[in-house]
Amino acid sequence: MDLGHIGINQMQKTISSLYTAENLTKNIKKTCKDCTVCIKNKSRGHNKYGMMSHLGPATKPFEICSIDTIGGFGGSRSTKKYLHLLLDHFTRYAFILTSKTQNANDFIKLVKNTAETDNIGMILSDQYPGINSKEFKKFLEDQHIQLIFTAVNSPFSNGLNERLNQTLVNKIRCKINEKDTKVAWTTIAQNCVKKYNETEHTVTRYAPTYLLNGTDVTILPNELKPKKTETNWIQDRKKALENTLQSHNYNKTLYDKNRIHFDFKVGDMIFVENGNMLNRKKLDELRIGPYRIMEKLSNTIYRINSGYKKAESNFFHISKLVPAPMLDEDD
Secondary structure (H helix, E strand, O other), X not given: OOOOOOOHHHHHHHHHOOOOOOOHHHHHHHHHHOOHHHHHHOOOOOXXXXXXXXXXXXXXXXXXXXXXXXXXXXXXXXXXXEEEEEEEOOOOOEEEEEEOOOOHHHHHHHHHXXXXXOOOOEEEEXXXXXXXXXXXXXXXXXXXXXXXXXXXXXXXXXXXXXXXXXXXXXXXXXXXXXXXXXXXXXXXXXXXXXXXXXXXXXXXXXXXXXXXXXXXXXXXXXXXXXXXXXXXXXXXXXXXXXXXXXXXHHHHHHXXXXXXXXXXXOOOEXXXXXXXHHHOOXXXXXXXXXXXXXXXXXXXXXXXXXXXXXXXXHEEEHHHEEEOXXXXXXX
């Protein structure tokens, strides 16, 4: 009997009014949850897997940095269209570069500009073609900088940058539209980043500029600013790290409430999210597969045999995985 994939509750109402049997509810739930058509096409009713994790945390400046790029700025009194952003995870200090393109040379220049301040240990990035290029990878290898890619379609894995992206774009938009300005967006962007770096961060509770080089950038007049020694600065850095961990633990508690811990293992068969929803047609499958897990890269990242040529394109976040039902040997 074809009921049209009506779901657990409707299935129970339909069958139980006409029929009863031992473990009926249990069998209905199993049948519905094991339906591959429902797994691949329904947007609701699925468990959410994976707990919030944390890269690091960074315990000193430039131990961990992340790179991102923002487009759509063309036409605001400048031929440049892109803002490339590098963020230090410890101090939350931001470096930017504006350009006409998103190629490897742009990101190499950004890293070089940052490296003039200190040596970078690790860079976290989304899988942009310019960043995932042989030229950029070779440059980082020569500089002894480790490059880590986020999983496919998982911008939240680069959450610090994604949040800062919103902050900077909002600031730039406000400055562009607050009056009839004739200043190029690139100049406004540089000023906005400077103001951001000199403003107390809501998580660390210190200004990024102060944490980076000890410069007091509070709005108090110099004669009213308390004198701080290098010892005070070091202690404030420790306090900033404590504040960062406290904020992460609070957010993790909230996030994990609605998540399920699931220990996916090498060899397990799974379905994965079918790309970004903005790139799908309305009736395309929401999940594709099943695929086999080939390697567990971390507590949240898995390599599966999805068939992409570039290795990084086969990395998937645990939140994008759904266990495939066990099949009979004859299936």
